[in-house]
Amino acid sequence: MSEDEELRRILERKKAELLSQASQGAEAGEGPRVVDLTDRDFEEFLRSHRAVVVDFWAPWCAPCFLVSPIIDELSLRYDKVAFARVNADENPVTASKYYVLSLPTVMFFLDGEEVDRVVGAVPEEELEERVQWLASKL
Amino acid sequence: MARVKALMLGIDGLSYKFFMKCSASTLLTLLDTVFRGVVENRDLQHPAAAWASALSGRPVRLTGFLQEVPSLPILEEVRGVLINVPLTDPTAGLVRIRMDQSTGLEAEIDSVREAALEALEEGPAIVGLTALERLKSYDVCSAYKAIDKLVRDLVNAADNFILFSPYGHPLQQGSGFDPYGVYLATVPRPKEHETVKVWEIGELLRKIINKNLS
Numbered sequence: 001m002s003e004d005e006e007l008r009r010i011l012e013r014k015k016a017e018l019l020s021q022a023s024q025g026a027e028a029g030e031g032p033r034v035v036d037l038t039d040r041d042f043e044e045f046l047r048s049h050r051a052v053v054v055d056f057w058a059p060w061c062a063p064c065f066l067v068s069p070i071i072d073e074l075s076l077r078y079d080k081v082a083f084a085r086v087n088a089d090e091n092p093v094t095a096s097k098y099y100v101l102s103l104p105t106v107m108f109f110l111d112g113e114e115v116d117r118v119v120g121a122v123p124e125e126e127l128e129e130r131v132q133w134l135a136s137k138l
Numbered sequence: 139m140a141r142v143k144a145l146m147l148g149i150d151g152l153s154y155k156f157f158m159k160c161s162a163s164t165l166l167t168l169l170d171t172v173f174r175g176v177v178e179n180r181d182l183q184h185p186a187a188a189w190a191s192a193l194s195g196r197p198v199r200l201t202g203f204l205q206e207v208p209s210l211p212i213l214e215e216v217r218g219v220l221i222n223v224p225l226t227d228p229t230a231g232l233v234r235i236r237m238d239q240s241t242g243l244e245a246e247i248d249s250v251r252e253a254a255l256e257a258l259e260e261g262p263a264i265v266g267l268t269a270l271e272r273l274k275s276y277d278v279c280s281a282y283k284a285i286d287k288l289v290r291d292l293v294n295a296a297d298n299f300i301l302f303s304p305y306g307h308p309l310q311q312g313s314g315f316d317p318y319g320v321y322l323a324t325v326p327r328p329k330e331h332e333t334v335k336v337w338e339i340g341e342l343l344r345k346i347i348n349k350n351l352s
Contacts, residue, residue, distance in 0.1 A: 123158070
């Protein structure tokens with residue numbers, strides 16, 4: 001293995017540890033357990049958590065601000081599910097890869113695969129139903 | 139010539155994040171039916187700075203209240219009636235409220251509603267509501283429901299309106315406000331895929347008035 005390859009693996013392992021610690025730290029605290037992800041760490045986050053809910057948003061998107069507090073609250077109630085947020089403007093690679101064409105879009109992943117998505121601002125019950133389903137698969 | 143019934147209603151501290159949680163029906167309906175956007179304001183979070191910027195069409199950096207209302211370009215041009223605008227302390231215009239805990243939300247809303255409805259009979263009204271940033275503690279959903287009713291009454295009385303908040307909800311640590319505020323209006327925001335800057339709001343009011351006069 002080359003030094004570069006070894007360094008890359010160490011960095012990736014470290015990043016996964018940090019992401020995991022960030023989630024656990026939030027669990028211990030009182031704030032929402034939602035991790036901000038970028039194009040650089042999105043896939044790693046998916047790989048390191050079995051059930052993931054991702055809220056795609058942008059600062060100019062008013063309905064996104066209706067959904068984000070719901071995601072924050074759900075993150076506090078479902079500690080086996082990992083919650084993340086992606087600014088679609090700043091992370092176009094991820095948004096484009098998952099065909100996020102409208103905002104807000106909330107995506108649900110199980111074992112790295114998309115299993116559901118909700119587009120637009122919907123009531124908390126609709127999102128919670130899906131999170132419950134996701135949690136039931138763990 | 140009849141003057142335009144245009145309303146610029148600024149509610150300091152109003153945030154989208156409580157619209158659904160508090161079932162604010164008028165605000166949710168407006169979100170679905172009129173032009174919408176997000177005001178982004180990170181460094182003009184003093185009420186006087188935010189409002190002076192909105193009424194000047196450019197960023198105005200202030201760290202305290204003004205002694206009196208200065209000559210502001212957009213204010214001069216639209217000749218709107220000022221009501222409870224926090225450029226000064228007490229607020230400026232037909233309703234004057236101290237920027238402290240001495241006036242409750244309901245009392246402020248009642249005074250503002252009466253003055254604004256009367257002013258809109260004659261022409262443009264520039265109206266502020268400050269309780270969400272002034273008061274240290276209140277039940278958020280009760281406050282949003284009361285504001286929702288005020289918005290319904292004032293929007294119904296106006297031909298055109300801009301409802302905005304120059305910044306969002308106060309942050310828990312007491313260090314300023316959420317930088318994201320509300321923009322709901324009968325005029326679209328300047329750029330579809332960008333946030334609205336607080337100094338662009340007065341220009342949008344001018345656009346409403348000029349459009350109605352032409």
